[in-house]
Amino acid sequence: MNVIHAASELQPGRRKVCAAIGVFDGVHLGHQQVIRQTLADARQHEGLAVAITFDCHPNTIVAPARTPPMIYSLRQKLRVFKSLGVHTTLVIHFDRAFSQVPGEEFIRNLARDFGGLVSVCVGGEFTFGFQRSGNVALLQTLGKELKFTVHGLAAVALDGQTVSSTRIRDAIQSGNLDAASQMLGRAYTLAGTVVRGDQLGRRLGIPTANVDVAGLVVPPRGVYAIHAGVRGGRRHRAVLNIGVRPTLANPAPRLQVEAHLLDFDGELYGEELEITFVEKLREEQKFPSVEALTAQIRADIAAARLVFG
16 A cells, blocks of 8 residues: 655546545544545546545644544554545555645645546545534535535444444443444454663563653553564464552653564564554552562563463
8 A cells, every 4th residue: 555645645647536524533433434435436437546544633723622542553543544445545645734724725725636536435524624624515516516425424323333443442441342343343452662661671670661641542450461463474372561660769651562572572662553442451550569570570561471371
């Protein structure tokens, strides 16, 4: 899949362009419906299926206090687009200047730069542009003028409730990862870059990979048996701790996500680790000493091995 950062980079030649537009956080069942319609349009017109999304949540710029934690990192989202068959993704840098572009101007610019826009697909309640000036009605008006078809698709329901990114975030935060996975249409995963920590695990003889999950929604604190995916598609059995490490005297504790990969010896700094949750082993707890903590970690590793069989 191609990734571009300006519509003019696409250069479709004589091929038509069918576009899906959205934040697409999680690329859940409702988002997949939008993508599938775009793929169907592309097949019909022998054109290119293009997903258009943003490098951050728009609220990061327009309403920082209401910015939700994201379900997926951008890299995760791009991987899902690729797996669905999207030809190209346009990742727009959402900054203050872009936030002030009116909805009509945004669409006219897309149509001009793509050269052969024949369909636009969005969720039925999708809004865009400065002060949410763009919606399905505006798209339909512009579509008549600029000769593109508009699909404003209704939300998808599961168990009688609308599937939404907000509902998935709530499920993850409450620990209902099965429900999150059902709404995503795939197993829920958490991904982030491995960063250097304080090396405590290494000093204890149980090295951990510290995963940067800043800005992402995270499951409840505790210890989990997981599969850890690394570069090249390799997957390792692992034990994951999500918490603030209450046993250690830290005047400013912060949430940390640390994975110990079983039977692994190597460096992962700078690599992305994608975490698939298998089973929760226990809640976070405070121990009377570092020695007691170490003993419990070894017990957690043994418990995880039993989970994996």
